[in-house]
Amino acid sequence: MTRAYEKLARPRAFRKGELVLALRRPITGRHHDPKFAPNWEGPFIVDQVYDGGAYLLATENGEHPLPILNGRYLKKYYSQSQPPEHAKPQRHPEEDFIANWVEAHEGMTQLFSQQ
Template identity: 65%
Template sequence: MTKAYEKLSRPRAFRKGELVLVLRRIITSRHHGPKFAPNWEGPFIIDQVYDGGTYLLADQEGNHPISPINGRYLKKYHGQNRPVESNKHRSREEENSTVDWVKSCDGVDRLFE
């Protein structure tokens, strides 16, 4: 049975900087919300990877709202709305290309009139 299970299961491994969702555990935290509240909360950013599959998570502001958590309670976030990156991490070329792109789109709205 062990061989059959291991054939189908894949260990989850996340890297620093990836976005993940955290399973909301009802046993450890009393959740008194609506009946159909989501089971997952986040997204969080993986801030540090420890041995044994433990991860330290950070929210969008860089705070650590959760103590280090095992990877079995995480899943990869595939959402459309990514956290906004601060401008201090962007290179000058990325900023210039964004400004050029916005300038090139100024006349686009006139095409659809």
């Protein structure tokens, strides 16, 4: 079961300057929000990265409205207007293998067709 879980689980790691959303959760006490209040708040900028997956978030003004949060309570924020510059579409290893195989196969067919 551990191996099956680890195949699908992807670690979350954020870098300084990335935009993230923070989970709205009460630290203590009961919920006082309306019934259909959003579950996530933000976006925030990752201001500082600590060991062990803890992050300090800041607003655009440089304020720190939240305490240091664990990375499990954060998720990456994608702007609708423009994707971040460092975000590249990730390819699966199978896609890389197939692309490399196709290139090699085309090269081999060209080599043998010249003879």
